[in-house]
Amino acid sequence: xxxxxxxxxxxxxxxxDTADAGVRRMILGYGPDLMMVRVVFETxxxxxxxxxxxxxxxxxxxxxxxxxxxxxxxxxxxxxxxFVPVGDMVHGATCVEAGELIDAFTPLxxxxxxxx
Amino acid sequence: xxxxxxxxxxxxxxxxDTADAGVRRMILGYGPDLMMVRVVFETxxxxxxxxxxxxxxxxxxxxxxxxxxxxxxxxxxxxxxxFVPVGDMVHGATCVEAGELIDAFTPLxxxxxxxx
Numbered sequence: 001x002x003x004x005x006x007x008x009x010x011x012x013x014x015x016x017d018t019a020d021a022g023v024r025r026m027i028l029g030y031g032p033d034l035m036m037v038r039v040v041f042e043t044x045x046x047x048x049x050x051x052x053x054x055x056x057x058x059x060x061x062x063x064x065x066x067x068x069x070x071x072x073x074x075x076x077x078x079x080x081x082x083f084v085p086v087g088d089m090v091h092g093a094t095c096v097e098a099g100e101l102i103d104a105f106t107p108l109x110x111x112x113x114x115x116x
Numbered sequence: 117x118x119x120x121x122x123x124x125x126x127x128x129x130x131x132x133d134t135a136d137a138g139v140r141r142m143i144l145g146y147g148p149d150l151m152m153v154r155v156v157f158e159t160x161x162x163x164x165x166x167x168x169x170x171x172x173x174x175x176x177x178x179x180x181x182x183x184x185x186x187x188x189x190x191x192x193x194x195x196x197x198x199f200v201p202v203g204d205m206v207h208g209a210t211c212v213e214a215g216e217l218i219d220a221f222t223p224l225x226x227x228x229x230x231x232x
Contacts, residue, residue: 003201006185010195029173029199034150034222036173036197057145057152059218061177069122079126081152083145085119102175104220106150 002108003031015040016115020047022095030108037103037112041065041095049092054105056084056091063099068092118224119147131156132231136163138211146224153219153228157181157211165208170221172200172207179215184208 008028015024022045028036041047041063049068058067059081066075067082069091076082078099084091093101124144131140138161144152157163157179165184174183175197182191183198185207192198194215200207209217 004199006188006199006201007183007190007192008197008199009192028175028197029201031171031199031201034171034173034199034220036175036199036220038175038195038197055147055150057150057220059144059152059154059175059177061175061218067123072122074123076123076125079154081124081144083120083122083124083147083150083152085122085145085147102177102218104150104152104173106222 002110004029016112020045023047025112027112030113033107035105035108035112037105037109039101039103041093041099041101043095043098045095047093049090051088051090052109053087054107054109055087057104058082059102061100061102063095064097065099065101066094066096118226120145132228136161139163141228143228146229149223151221151224151228153221153225155217155219157209157215157217159211159214161211163209163211165206167204167206168225169203170223170225171203173220174198175218177216177218179211180213181215181217182210182212
């Protein structure tokens with residue numbers, strides 16, 4: 001399945017555990033070349049440094065995060081955002097205060113669908 | 117310019133007025149094939165029905181919106197989302213209670229950069 005409905009409702013959606021303790025995700029809308037994902041972190045949880053061929057944008061909806069991209073770390077708060085402009089650029093996030101990230105990927109993260 | 121920095125800070129960013137009264141946007145991260153945008157609506161503001169070749173995902177960060185995609189309207193609240201999976205599908209949003217949408221587009225909305 002490479003496309004879901006036009007509308008996604010939080011109360012009909014499921015949380016997935018991730019490989020990172022204290023980090024859960026909910027898949028939002030997606031098609032072949034775009035996917036949005038909501039990711040909730042507990043305080044102290046670490047989204048380990050990783051890389052993938054997808055390009056990624058991320059909006060900090062709440063909380064405080066120390067985000068590392070390509071070896072540079074910055075502290076981001078609600079309203080801030082980050083961007084991974086090319087594939088396989090190493091990035092990760094440490095949650096300083098519990099919060100939520102809204103990720104966008106191009107293309108689709110087929111691995112997230114498989115994990116569901 | 118088809119790429120900005122890895123990190124975007126809200127207090128260093130600017131709001132753009134849009135063609136729709138009561139609707140402002142802030143460009144977040146972008147590269148050639150992905151752009152994230154924060155859009156704030158006043159109560160009653162209307163993001164008029166429109167279409168563009170870009171595919172789009174959208175997360176409702178706060179507020180209540182009546183969103184129409186391809187002639188079907190649903191009421192969305194914080195945590196809900198919508199998806200426009202193919203280019204030039206007509207969509208729009210009416211803000212029922214003031215709030216904020218987080219948009220993701222593929223590819224880049226060059227028209228938004230030109231408007232800045």
